[in-house]
Amino acid sequence: MTDLAAGVVPVVGGPSLPQERRLVTEIPGPKALALHARRVAAVASGIGSTLPIEVVAAGGGVLVDSDGNSLIDLGSGIAVVNVGNAAPAVAQAVAAQAAAFTHTCFMITPYEGYVAVCEHLNRLTPGDHAKKSALFNSGAEAVENAVKIARHATGRTAIVVMEHAYHGRTNLTMALTAKSMPYKAGFGPFAPDIYRVPMSYPYRSGGVDSGAEAAAAAIDHIRTEIGADTVAAVLVEPIQGEGGFIVPGTGYLPALVEFCNESGILFIADEIQTGFGRTGAWFACEHEGIVPDLITTAKGIAGGLPLAAVTGRADVMDAVHSGGLGGTYGGNPVACAAALATIDLLESSGLIVQAQQLGAAMRTRLDAMKSRDRGIGEVRGRGMMQAIELVKPGTTQPDPERVRAVLAICHSQGVVTLSAGTYGNVIRFLPPLVISEHLLHEGLDVVSEALASTR
Structure with a gap:
């Protein structure tokens, strides 16, 4: 080593x-x-x-x-x-970009760094289909935008999430998050049309591999209590983070992906905590061989600077009208420089x-x-x-x-x-x-x- x-x-x-x-x-x-x-x-x-x-x-x-x-x-x-907190290549890239300019707003006057980060994400995320990306500031912001994209692309409104899930602290992402204290207590009412289904949690299922059984229960819940034809997206952490690093039983995620594909539902993988080499692969989806329609990333993307992204099927990403996505600081040039250096380190340094x-x-x-x-x-x-x-x-x-x-x-x-x-x-x-x-x-x-x- x-x-x-x-x-x-x-x-x-x-x-x-x-x-x-x-x-x-x-x-x-x-x-x-x-x-x-x-x-x-x-x-x-x-x-x-x-x-x-x-x-x-x-x-x-x-x-x-x-x-x-x-x-x-x-x-x-x-x-x-x-x-690392101070990787020299990242620090040097940040210093050079800050000396050139710290902000213009990509929506007003674009710059190459934003485009280059999107190109890398389109290349590195699972699947060989045509992809596009959009950059944001935080994981919660990425999740919110993934939900916006899914609803716009499908014309449906219901969003399905898992027991024990964590997706952020904004109003919509609090609704998506399972745990009340400290994330949700006293902050309601929350965004509507969010539905929670069983997660595969092998340890609390008697220690057995509960993947297929838990997936069947989740799918049955969607069909009978929500209505598959109302669901825009199923949103899943491939390994749950704040919920306790829960690794779903073998077959759980592939079964959900298959069901989504059959039902016109978009499968969104929240890889905010699991991405960029954390699990021993670029993304945790790779361990199960699944390909999400949309994937959210943040955290490890930029060596400590605030940056997040939604990457997905080009047709889905392009379903949103011009001006429907964005934000003043999204894809900040200094954060993009840090991300490019971070990605290079992950690719070149073993x-x-x-x-x-x-x-x-x-x-x-x-x-x-x-x-x-x-x-x-x-x-x-x-x-x-x-x-x-x-x-x-x-x-x-x-x-x-x-x-x-x-x-x-x-x-x-x-x-x-x-x-x-x-x-x-x-x-x-x-x-x-x-x-x-x-x-x-x-x-x-x-x-x-x-x-x-x-x-």
Whole structure:
């Protein structure tokens, strides 16, 4: 395996970062606490924080705070910095574009970067059919626009989503999202004509491969309770993100795609968290061999800059009238420059193969933890998108309290870890694809010790 993050990682315009976990103070330290006090006074309390440190530098697999602590990053800013927080090629591309111009609005006076990003997306996303793309700012914005496109192209209005789904925090995407707290509570009423059907969740189906059965139940629900001829699109995360890294049983997604094709329904794959090498493939759809009509992307697309996209069948994308899609900042030139550099890195540096190799190493470690711990109900995921679901030993009853305890220990020991899951009982692991194997294992050592101390 190529250890892309061994030694030090050069940060453009700043010092090189030793790839090590280093604790100088308690976490959070005094400078971080001072910033947190300012934050409490100035920032709306609805904006949460997993770990209130003050990041001053980041790269490779580490985050450095203002107190001099160096933390191992197993979160990647929620699957955003797949190529690292400060990849030199990305930083250089951003600097060069910012020096040329930062904005013109593509809808007013276009520029080559936007077109080039769309060309790459049309080429890289699943399927060899003619495709077109449109660029936006965030994952939620991409999902909203995919729904707009689907409704316009089909002349239908109903949108079908899954149990445990997460698609964003805007009004429409809150309606598409399953979990109430913290995403939806108190924010209604929500957009209408959204319908939820069963998701394949093998662990909570008695541990069996529930793909075909769950697909049949979802399809029956659509036919009998919604009406297939009213449905514009079925919207699915190929691996559910906030819902708990749920990998559907084999056959679930292909059966839905076949049903959609037979029924004149568009199949939309939400690859916002799973895309750009995260699962050991360019896109998670590739693991099931499915080809969506529309695919939404964001997060890992631009090395940390805000950019999102909808890519799909050219006839579907072109169904919308001129001026029906867009936005002032969509496809910002600086973000497009970052995306082009990010895509080049993923294609030229072996990072997707590295995601497969590091993902296999991480899975081996997590499986070993499960073998020693009756409170780990399941290990699941693909590539560098892995998770453990914690339950009360001997049951499938969720154990969110233990998740909180494990995360608190990890954070205090300088390892950034995240939770997920409808029941708050999943610990998810999303390291940068450029993390060194040595640093990954050290981070997992801390997770293992935290699990052992909370049994």
